[in-house]
Amino acid sequence: MKDLKNSVGIVETKYFDITEKIHLESGVEFGPIRVAYETYGKLNDKKDNAILLLHALTGDAHAAGYNTPEDKKPGWWDDMVGPNKAFDTNKYFVISSNMLGGCSGTTGPCSINPETGKPYGLSFPVITIEDAVKVQKKLVDFLGVKKLIVAGGSMGGMQALEWAIAHPDIVVGTIIIASTSRLTAQGIAFNAVGRNAILSDPDFNNGDYYDKEKQPERGLAIARMVGHITYLCEESMHNKFGRRFQDKDSPNFDFNIDFQVESYLEHQGQVFVDRFDANSYLYITKAVDYFDLAKKHGSLKNAFEKTNSRFLVMSFTSDWLFPTFQSKEIVQALIKAGRDVSFCEIESPCGHDAFLLEFETQTEIVKSFLSKTNGGSDD
């Protein structure tokens, strides 16, 4: 029997339907949209104890607990969400939804276009972080939330920033972890390679592969392998794999897997194609590439002057994909904009993935921040 006492327990993924069309940043009017979401804890009477979690590139609505008693793995941030955890479900009403364009229940390129009866594929509109937040706002309104804390790592942090700027009337606290206000040129380059691998896979078939035997698995696996290198760092790879051979002590002298690190990447690629849609990978990486608050608002300071939130910004020493200097840019602009901001660079050898792993330090810092943030008032 699974021990659920430190868990939110068995949770059901729910669905919320937006029937009207929404105006996307590209100018396209798009809808209807179904949103997959989960909630943990209870909304209080004042409806001011809500926390919205925003997932990273390949995340989903299932942030905590188990969907069935048979599940082997809990949600992606289970270490952070539950009774007495960082996002304490005894106190807060925690919401998590799958992003627009995703492939885990929310409308995305693999969804059926009601006008054609077929999956959208590349006829799905290119979406942005702003669009994703627009959809989330509909969900939050539907749930009756009056005050909101937003929190996310990596791309989730981008969405949290967008939330604070777009909805200062309800966002009172913003937690940005291992994130940035805009990707580096190098970050765009890695995403471009991943997209290129998918687009040039013959099984891609211009995005129209849903009735085929398989999706562009080779391209998607390569995209994931490249991604995984950037989520780790040289130190974590050295500690995990070093130059050790896989199940032997000498080279194969062929092109099969020689080193443990090769085996790891191969495995990551393989399991990823079973759970993620190649088209979604294209759309979501594009949304990440486009995100640029300074460009959109004239400057980062301008952007943050629109907010009405307290901020917590965290980065990790070994994260080279969303490096600390980018978090510091956010912090400096927030200070210039006169906002209340706490910043912490956490010492970690785990690279960018640290936001999913270093939960003890994060818990302490998040709890401290939440205790000082309006929301979840008992009075």
Added chain:
Amino acid sequence: MKDLKNSVGIVETKYFDITEKIHLESGVEFGPIRVAYETYGKLNDKKDNAILLLHALTGDAHAAGYNTPEDKKPGWWDDMVGPNKAFDTNKYFVISSNMLGGCSGTTGPCSINPETGKPYGLSFPVITIEDAVKVQKKLVDFLGVKKLIVAGGSMGGMQALEWAIAHPDIVVGTIIIASTSRLTAQGIAFNAVGRNAILSDPDFNNGDYYDKEKQPERGLAIARMVGHITYLCEESMHNKFGRRFQDKDSPNFDFNIDFQVESYLEHQGQVFVDRFDANSYLYITKAVDYFDLAKKHGSLKNAFEKTNSRFLVMSFTSDWLFPTFQSKEIVQALIKAGRDVSFCEIESPCGHDAFLLEFETQTEIVKSFLSKTNGGSDD
């Protein structure tokens, strides 16, 4: 008319044939082998003024000058090789050869196997840095060289290290630039992704594609794109491209090229497939992955105790593929082994590519090293 006064001028690529089989590190006996090479300057009477240049991953024998008066681009290290340059052809006899397994004149997987009359493809034996040096040694002996200085950047530095250890009787000077005694786990990971892209391209056809319309171009281009990200660094990408869009100021909202950095990578991938063979890419990256002097000799100190050379080691501040700490490992082991070593970390924003770009600083340091190294004696 091309101005050739600071150049070695028009040079011819020559060929040297090794008719007997050589014993490869894998245990395979392999031959015959043709070696493409070029020489610049003249071997002196004492035959002790030779410098062997060792190329990096995708280099060739054509290190300096022009092969024809119509050539638009000189050899890959032309800034460093010529009259009064770092490798001064007025004083030194400079040799450069294409590596075993390459695709620019030296026997490699695209060469015709005389036993079958067809290209080797994957029947070509897996080779190592040791094997490449074995072949180079035959060439150097054929040229009548008695004392030798070896120099190379990146994979060329690995070969130079191997030379110093394997042939202490003739190597009197060793110049190691932006290199390492063993690749990091991260470095292996990037190579593995590149190989994976080639191996999973349907045009790869198990390496047997030479009579087909094209080689596995998509996979090879993706391998090159990944490689290029690692040859630059975030700073150089930021300076070169930033987040600028290509020929416009706003997003496409489609999956065509948006950013300059995407266009650059795409271009690098495309031009690469016209000049390089996918099978060679597999073989040479494998040789790089396998290279590990400490594993082979028990320790780096043990390895270097076999040498009889002076050493110059250079690294670049922004090189994250062959980072400075790896050069320092070499230097520390050389000191422990009681060898004469000079070390310089050069401040550069050019990433790993700096060894091909920062020629002014390198020239000064190399000239100073050469002036103190036995070889090229006039007495």
